[in-house]
Amino acid sequence: MTSPSNVAAGCAAPDQSAPLPASVDLEKETVITGIVSTAEGEAVGGAYVRLLDSSGEFTAEVVTSPEGVFRFFAAPGSWTLRALSRSGNGELAVDATRGVNEVALSVAAA
Amino acid sequence: MSRDTALVSADWAEKNLETPGIVFVEVDEDTTAYDGGHIPGAVKIDWKKDLQDPVRRDFVNQEQFSALLSERGIANNDVVVLYGGNNNWFAAYAYWYFKLYGHDQVKLLDGGRKKWELDARPYSKDVPARAKTSYQAKAPDLTIRAFRDEVVQAIGVKNLVDVRSPDEFAGRLLAPAHLPQEQSQRAGHIPTAINVPWSKAANEDGTFRSDDELSKIYGEAGLDGSKDTIAYCRIGERSSHTWFVLKELLGQQNVKNYDGSWTEYGSLIAVPIALGDEPGKA
Numbered sequence: 001m002t003s004p005s006n007v008a009a010g011c012a013a014p015d016q017s018a019p020l021p022a023s024v025d026l027e028k029e030t031v032i033t034g035i036v037s038t039a040e041g042e043a044v045g046g047a048y049v050r051l052l053d054s055s056g057e058f059t060a061e062v063v064t065s066p067e068g069v070f071r072f073f074a075a076p077g078s079w080t081l082r083a084l085s086r087s088g089n090g091e092l093a094v095d096a097t098r099g100v101n102e103v104a105l106s107v108a109a110a
Numbered sequence: 111m112s113r114d115t116a117l118v119s120a121d122w123a124e125k126n127l128e129t130p131g132i133v134f135v136e137v138d139e140d141t142t143a144y145d146g147g148h149i150p151g152a153v154k155i156d157w158k159k160d161l162q163d164p165v166r167r168d169f170v171n172q173e174q175f176s177a178l179l180s181e182r183g184i185a186n187n188d189v190v191v192l193y194g195g196n197n198n199w200f201a202a203y204a205y206w207y208f209k210l211y212g213h214d215q216v217k218l219l220d221g222g223r224k225k226w227e228l229d230a231r232p233y234s235k236d237v238p239a240r241a242k243t244s245y246q247a248k249a250p251d252l253t254i255r256a257f258r259d260e261v262v263q264a265i266g267v268k269n270l271v272d273v274r275s276p277d278e279f280a281g282r283l284l285a286p287a288h289l290p291q292e293q294s295q296r297a298g299h300i301p302t303a304i305n306v307p308w309s310k311a312a313n314e315d316g317t318f319r320s321d322d323e324l325s326k327i328y329g330e331a332g333l334d335g336s337k338d339t340i341a342y343c344r345i346g347e348r349s350s351h352t353w354f355v356l357k358e359l360l361g362q363q364n365v366k367n368y369d370g371s372w373t374e375y376g377s378l379i380a381v382p383i384a385l386g387d388e389p390g391k392a
Binding site for chain 2: 021024029046048050051053055057058059060061062063071072073074075082084085086
């Protein structure tokens with residue numbers, strides 16, 4: 001990587017399939033991660049997954065990796081995950097605690 | 111400016127992919143999306159590598175911008191249609207930037223990559239070969255760019271619109287929730303700023319809400335139409351999205367984007383900061 005490091009890190013989502021960076025302190029971070037898949041169990045890459053807070057307000061959105069993986073850095077509490085994709089949409093409520101919270105999010109055509 | 115001149119639909123875009131004089135440009139921070147497939151014929155601009163100065167903490171200057179567009183084969187009289195991921199954040203940033211350097215014929219693709227993907231429209235991996243041009247950027251139009259001193263002066267005087275999420279506004283998070291939270295700056299918001307998250311302006315598929323819905327959202331949030339407005343976020347790209355809504359879709363006068371945004375403001379010594387969900391006092 002030769003990209004300049006003096007520029008503030010952007011707001012775009014990092015590579016969703018990459019391992020957690022070593023700098024991420026799981027004693028402090030609340031990570032919500034999982035895989036988007038169809039009812040048949042096929043992973044859905046390129047799905048748009050958004051994290052909504054307890055009032056339903058948009059908090060963040062990422063695109064799943066080719067393996068269907070997504071990841072958020074949130075805070076402990078109640079969240080909703082919502083996925084939109086060519087294969088359909090899906091939703092899931094999550095009660096997150098500090099550390100890594102793994103979930104499975106399935107989508108289906110409406 | 112209005113919706114008719116500033117925005118194009120995905121249908122319009124698909125019909126005009128090969129129209130001479132129209133250049134599609136994908137703008138993202140992470141350009142692997144472009145490399146994996148983009149709107150056929152589109153060229154790419156990397157938000158960080160192409161639009162930020164490699165040394166100073168600023169974006170590229172008039173000469174650098176001219177060189178960039180010349181190299182990408184974009185001419186002064188081309189119609190530039192911008193789109194990208196992240197609900198068009200970086201494309202909206204680039205739109206603001208094209209306007210700042212005086213490119214009149216620039217439009218945003220409504221819904222960006224997301225709408226294109228959800229509509230199952232075609233992608234291409236081919237990188238187009240465009241002949242170099244001699245692009246001449248104009249002097250920067252600073253009536254649409256706010257700097258920190260002006261922002262501090264605007265507390266309690268102008269509309270300050272913080273377009274980050276409610277948790278970032280209140281100081282409960284320092285960055286959007288898809289990013290790690292370790293940051294050096296203080297959390298919170300600029301006192302008297304109203305919080306209208308950028309996402310309020312967009313539908314779930316990434317397209318903009320109707321003008322009526324948009325007017326209602328900002329009116330109810332307390333935006334005073336008789337005052338000048340400064341929008342900010344964390345690094346200035348989500349606020350470009352809101353700047354686009356207020357200036358280009360709703361046609362408000364005197365709207366500036368503060369691209370220094372919270373990464374700058376939250377690091378300044380001795381400026382006031384408000385915590386919690388309320389705007390706070392001047």
